[in-house]
Amino acid sequence: xxxISIALHDVTVAYHGDITILNGVNVQARAxxxxxxxxxxxxxxxxxxxxxxxxxxxxxxxxxxxxxxxxRMAPDExxxxxxAFVPQHRSLFGDLSVEDNxxxxxxxxxxxxxxxRRGIDMVYDRFPILATKRNxxxxxxxxxxxxxxxxxxxxxxxxxVILLDEPTAMLAxxxxxxxxxxxxxxxxxxxxxVLVDQNVRRCAEISDxxxxxxxxxxxAEGTHAx
Numbered sequence: 001x002x003x004i005s006i007a008l009h010d011v012t013v014a015y016h017g018d019i020t021i022l023n024g025v026n027v028q029a030r031a032x033x034x035x036x037x038x039x040x041x042x043x044x045x046x047x048x049x050x051x052x053x054x055x056x057x058x059x060x061x062x063x064x065x066x067x068x069x070x071x072r073m074a075p076d077e078x079x080x081x082x083x084a085f086v087p088q089h090r091s092l093f094g095d096l097s098v099e100d101n102x103x104x105x106x107x108x109x110x111x112x113x114x115x116x117r118r119g120i121d122m123v124y125d126r127f128p129i130l131a132t133k134r135n136x137x138x139x140x141x142x143x144x145x146x147x148x149x150x151x152x153x154x155x156x157x158x159x160x161v162i163l164l165d166e167p168t169a170m171l172a173x174x175x176x177x178x179x180x181x182x183x184x185x186x187x188x189x190x191x192x193x194v195l196v197d198q199n200v201r202r203c204a205e206i207s208d209x210x211x212x213x214x215x216x217x218x219x220a221e222g223t224h225a226x
Contacts (some may be wrong), residue, residue: 003031004067005192006052006083006161011061013051021047023216024061027194029161029209034183034193036207038200043213045196046088049163052194053085054078065161080108084154088165088196090146094139098130098149101138105153123152144175151182161192168199180206 006029013022022044029035037045050056052063054075062071070078075085092101102123106116124131127148138146147167154162164183168176176199184206187193197203204210204224212220 004028005031005065006194007064008048008051009062009064011051011063012059013047013056014059015056020059021216022051024218025213025216026218027211029192029194031160031192032187032190033208034187034195034206036203036210037194037196037213038198038203038210039213039219042215044216045213046165047216048213049085049165049194049196052163053083076108079157082157082160083163084157084159084161085163086150086154086165086167088167088169090150092138092146092149095137097135098138098141099134101149102130102153102156105156108157119156119158123155126155127152142175144171144178147171147175147179151179159191161194162186163194165196166198167195168197168202176202 008025008027011022011025012020014020025044025048027037027048037048039045047056051058054073058071062069064070065078065081065083070081093104099120102120103116106119109115124134129145130148130152133141133145138149167183168179171179180202183193183195187208195203195207207224209223210221211218
């Protein structure tokens with residue numbers, strides 16, 4: 001299969017130097033697809049995303065982005081190359097307004113005023129509720145609305161790859177359904193989506209291809225149908 005956007009090749013990662021979390025893991029994600037990563041707690045799912053984004057150094061193996069080795073690149077360099085990451089836990093500044101949180105997502109191109117305005121308007125078009133609350137502190141918003149801010153901030157990078165770590169955790173079913181539709185839409189628009197999720201059923205429904213991890217190793221992989 002072609003069009004691999006981002007991939008881990010025989011990657012081993014350890015915390016604190018000696019606590020091995022990933023052991024020879026291989027994951028490939030393709031353009032225009034949702035690639036799901038599932039497995040029990042402690043399997044290393046979130047670590048895969050953190051490794052893809054550059055938060056964790058490799059002990060062995062390599063990472064490629066559109067065929068280019070990015071193993072030694074810092075997170076901000078990967079973001080500049082079009083990789084966006086939405087972590088599991090909230091990553092917003094609660095006392096700041098919606099718009100200020102979005103503006104922080106424009107930091108890497110802060111001198112390009114036209115791009116900033118175009119990006120902010122795009123987010124408001126996609127998430128109309130945020131336009132009505134643009135001056136409100138994000139701490140006053142519901143969990144689902146805060147997630148929309150995080151999704152919007154990621155989209156400001158105009159990413160080709162978006163990494164999502166349990167985006168619907170602790171959210172109401174109605175909001176979760178809306179987020180899953182958004183995630184599917186990202187892929188249908190041509191993005192590469194890598195989704196870590198504990199909701200195996202919903203993850204399987206929207207994923208084109210899935211990897212199952214267990215104890216930091218590949219256990220199985222296959223298409224949605226498989």
